Amino acid sequence: MLKRWLIGIFICFSLAISASQGADLYRVLVPVDDQTKESREAGIEIAFSKMLIKLTGNSQILQSPQLKPFLIDPKAFLDSVGFNQLSDSAAKKNIATGLDVKFDRPLVDKLLKQAQLPIIPAVRPKFLVWLMVDDIAQGRRVLDESTSKQLQSGDHSFELVEAFERAMQARSISYFLPSYDLEDQLSLSVKDAWAMKIDPLNNASQRYDADGWFALRVFKASDGQIRGAWAYQEAGKRQMNDFYGDSMTDLIDASVDQVLDTLLQSHTYVPQLETDKLLVQIDGVLSYKNYQMALRGLEQLELVEALQLYSVNKGELVVAIEINGSVELLHAELIRTGLVESYLSSDNRSIGRLTYNWVGQ
Structure with a gap:
């Protein structure tokens, strides 16, 4: 009974966390x-x-x-x-x-x-991040969970950690730094970490419970410019890139985007459509002649296999279409007919539809 009660609490707690994250x-x-x-x-x-x-x-x-x-x-x-x-x-x-x-x-x-866009589930992945910095006061070092919390405002390392934290929060992705204890130091020296050697980085990452890892190093050059690099390994593929500029925030934002755009691909899913019919909405169809022209134009499109009238209301024509091909190809084909032009509707009833204005004569 107690076990069942505890399981119930755990499930409710998990759902609450998931709902909050969502x-x-x-x-x-x-x-x-x-x-x-x-x-x-x-x-x-x-x-x-x-x-x-x-x-x-x-x-x-x-x-x-x-x-x-x-x-x-x-x-x-x-x-x-x-x-x-x-x-x-x-x-x-x-x-x-x-x-x-x-x-x-x-x-x-x-x-x-x-x-049909890939989506990351509400329970999101968590990454191990190797952050390395080189400054005059302490030289090259790997930032760990403990030292990262002791950095002082105005310090070069503090600026890096703050910019990185903001960038990860903007993507709603969790991360943690290594402990970089003796075990880490034996498998990954500061020299190898700074050199972005993938094998030692990957080996040192195996002890941690993470959904992936990446490394980022930053230093300030003698001319005041910020320079750095990032690296990661995902599904056996390795990637590395350099960056430089004047703004720590802009550089870290761009680097995090480049890394996460790839690392998150394996953590997404594509939601299933409940129907294979696509709704096409054409506004401004104000006469029976235009109504016939619109339907005839849609029927003649090569990608259209079947269509059915969905609704007609005060010049708004909505048609359910079955297509043989991609939505973007259908969209391009519709525009090329010269009968319609694409526009941004402000009506939430149009969400999930292709929306157009009638421009045919």
């Missing part, structure tokens, strides 16, 4: 210049992009040809939005105001499912 994935706090309408509109656009990146694990998701045909006005996905003060660690470039944007989970999930 809810946070659809909420984004972004810095804005002020509380004007223009800043609010721009903030919603940025928040929408960051939210999709968190969910899909792909920093280039807005450029995906699978997503583009389904994109509508981000405001159609809103659950709530309001201005908040940024915390000291979140504020950048002396901007103290943040826009707290929460998106409607069912509507966003509907978009991702219809576009």
Whole structure:
């Protein structure tokens, strides 16, 4: 009885954690210049992009040809939005105001499912990260969990850890640093770690319970420029790249995006569609002649195998289509007919549909 009771508590606790994690994935706090309408509109656009990146694990998701045909006005996905003060660690470039944007989970999930985009589950992977730094005071060293918490503000290492923490939080991905105790030091010297030697790094990572690992090294050159490199091994494939620039935050953001875009691919799944029919919405079909032209134009498309009228309401024509091919090819073929043009709808009823304006004569 006690065992069953404990299992029940564990399950409820696990579900609560999962639900909490899931809810946070659809909420984004972004810095804005002020509380004007223009800043609010721009903030919603940025928040929408960051939210999709968190969910899909792909920093280039807005450029995906699978997503583009389904994109509508981000405001159609809103659950709530309001201005908040940024915390000291979140504020950048002396901007103290943040826009707290929460998106409607069912509507966003509907978009991702219809576009057939890979999604990271709510219980997300956790990575081991080897952070190496070289500074005048202490030379080259591997940062561990203990020393990373003792760094002082203004220190080069502190700047690295703070920038890295923000970048990982923006992607909603957990990580931890190694203990770098005697066992680690015997299998991975500071020299080998700094040289980004994959085999020693991979061997030292095996003792840790992680879903993957990557390494990042940073130092400040004599000219004041920040230089560094990252490396990882995933499914037997090795990758390494250098970076340099003036802004620690920008460099770490870009490096984390490049690494996670690859590492997270093996942790995603593609949601299954409940039907193979696609809804195409054409607005501005105001006459019976245009209605016939629109249906005839759709029927003549090479990719269309079958179509069925879904609804007609005040100039809005919606057709359910079965296609033989990809959505992005159908979208391109529709645009080439010259009968319609793509547009961003602000109506959440349009989520998961291909939306167009009628321009045919």
